[in-house]
Amino acid sequence: MLILYSLALCLVLVLGSPWWLFRMATSGKYREGLTERLGFIPQRLRASCGSGPILWIHAVSVGEILAASRLITELTQRLAPSGIRVVVSTTTRTGQNLARDRFGHDQFGSARVFYFPLDFAWAVRRWLRFLHPRLLILLETEFWPRLLVECRHARIPVAVVNARISDRSWPRYRRLAFLWRRLLNSLAAVLAQTPLDAERLQFLGAANVRVAGNLKYDIRTAEPAPIVALLREHLPPATPVLVCGSTLAGEDDLLLSAIPPNIVTILAPRHPERFSQVAQLLRKRGGSFIRRSEWFGSPQPIVPGTVFLLDSIGELASVYALATAAFVGGSLIPAGGHNPLEPAQFGVPIAMGPYYENFRGIVDTLLQRNALRIVTPENLQLALAELLSASPATQAIGARAKEIFATESGAMQKAIDAILALLEAQP
Secondary structure: OHHHHHHHHHHHHHHHHHHHHHHHHHOOOOOOOHHHHOOOOOHHHHHHHOOOOEEEEEOOOHHHHHHHHHHHHHHHHHHHHHOOEEEEEEOOHHHHHHHHHHHOEOOOOOEOEEEOOOOOHHHHHHHHHHHOOOEEEEEOOOOOHHHHHHHHHOOOOEEEEEEOOOOOOHHHHHHOHHHHHHHHOOOOEEEEOOHHHHHHHHHOOOOOEEEOOOHHHHOOOOOOOHHHHHHHHHOOOOOOEEEEEEEOOOOHHHHHHHOOOOOEEEEEEOOHHHHHHHHHHHHHHOOOEEEHHHHOOOOOOOOOOOEEEOOOOOOHHHHHHHOOEEEEOOOOOOOOOOOOHHHHOOOOOEEEOOOOHHHHHHHHHHHHOOOOEEOOOOOHHHHHHHHHOOOHHHHHHHHHHHHHHHHOOOHHHHHHHHHHHHHHHOO
16 A cells, blocks of 8 residues: 555656646745755755754644744753754745744754655655654644654654644545554554544544644744834824734635725735735735835834735734734635634734634634634624724633633643653663
8 A cells, every 4th residue: 555655646746747847947936945855865964963862843834833833942952961953844945944943953053954855765764764863743644654654664753743633634534544544553642632633533543642732822922023013113003903814815805805994904925925916916906005025124104094915924923912803814715724822822802714624623712712703704894893993892802812822721841741751761
């Protein structure tokens, strides 16, 4: 079955190669890190990670890097006396950029961030032979068959932190449960987000599963991005601010048509490749709009009625602190939604669309305490106007969200305890 899987993966790459090559040539999106994905070790790592014990943490993209940030920082500090180096891999370019910005070098001043290899034997084996980690930590559901098999052959324990199986992917996993049981039954530890996730993982044959909570409750914006202080200085006083975060194609138009007049809207598209598209949409609609990339160098006062396009990565979580109300994107269209805890930590009243299955546990907890509003395109305008009113009732929604954010934390410490125990158990 592993041979068939590898052949199928190879076939996908071959058939899709014209599209991949076109994207590489026109946008450079997949060109960066290609050699690392193919198993070639960059020189910056050869000089620093070729010897000594390694803990390898893999986080796919920006969301996973943000969720794991405190975990990576804490483990780096805790493991420094023992000489264990923490290295970090990502799959996407945006995740790679954020990881290099936050964790580019470890406690020894050595490079430690790289691109995750493609799931082919030659690529995976080269990285495993080079790093030979004492433990591999996967975030959420990064179950790559070849990687799991090669780790088993090399006797490298694998643990999964913040593990989940989304509603959308569950039917696919369930249909292939007989295959997953062979791959997941040797996992050293699986820390599930919710009891439902734990149940699904156990059904798939995962070993050593327990519920530990969601790392996203432990995300803290310790140091606000510089843009926050600059915006605070230039925003019009007493003017409501609506932050629309992580929006996807199809949502921007709906939101722009629903926002009340005489407010400031901060619009943050999810993907960098959409920044120019959204700017073009704003230009076409008319009205006042500002691009963060053009404004930051020579900031000017922002007037009511302006849409501020946050065309940057890694600043949104801090910018939520400025919001009178927030809309969390990826939820008005069937895309699974994004993380409502980012605005919740600031006590901001939150709205989301009906498609939030990627964060079902978190959203359900907020809904049970009346700490979030679910909206549809039909009632979006009315709901946003209500949340922006800053009435005692809407402020109480934000206060309850902040309380939940504070009281549900603790997953990070459970993850650290489990990881340290696994490392201590290694000879």
